[in-house]
Amino acid sequence: MGLQGMGGTVQYRTHTKFPGYWRLSDVVYVADEVDENEGMRLDIDHISYEELLALGEGIGTVSTGLSQEVIIARLRQRKYSRLATGSSAVEEYVEEDELGKLHCEHEYHVCCIREWLEKKTWCSICKKTALAPIKSNPHQQ
Numbered sequence: 001m002g003l004q005g006m007g008g009t010v011q012y013r014t015h016t017k018f019p020g021y022w023r024l025s026d027v028v029y030v031a032d033e034v035d036e037n038e039g040m041r042l043d044i045d046h047i048s049y050e051e052l053l054a055l056g057e058g059i060g061t062v063s064t065g066l067s068q069e070v071i072i073a074r075l076r077q078r079k080y081s082r083l084a085t086g087s088s089a090v091e092e093y094v095e096e097d098e099l100g101k102l103h104c105e106h107e108y109h110v111c112c113i114r115e116w117l118e119k120k121t122w123c124s125i126c127k128k129t130a131l132a133p134i135k136s137n138p139h140q141q
Contacts, residue, residue: 065118066131074131075117076101077110103132 013026044052077100080093093099093109100113104123108116116124123130 065120068114068118070131071114071117075110075113102128102130104128104130 012024080097098110
């Protein structure tokens with residue numbers, strides 16, 4: 001037996017009617033369309049660690065971060081000074097640490113944020129775009 005729906009059929013072996021609902025047993029969904037990519041899908045839950053490593057080597061890595069040139073050109077930097085911040089609280093920075101300030105105003109150690117931006121383009125705290133886009137000059141053609 002089966003129930004035809006959009007995109008496929010729900011097949012079941014037996015059914016029992018109860019007040020307000022039906023209970024179906026041995027239910028299977030059969031899609032109308034054939035999945036053209038079914039042979040390309042991987043079941044990584046049943047792959048060994050060694051097979052996963054080999055797969056990673058075969059696929060390679062994809063860089064989603066920024067280039068060093070872009071980071072150097074757009075990352076605002078300053079030296080940390082307790083006097084400049086007026087803070088008496090214990091800070092994670094010490095006097096004269098080099099800080100990098102993101103577009104969202106969050107600050108990190110320059111070496112740490114540069115490494116992060118080579119991998120990601122967003123702030124790890126607020127998830128906003130890390131560096132402001134370079135504004136184009138409206139007088140340039």
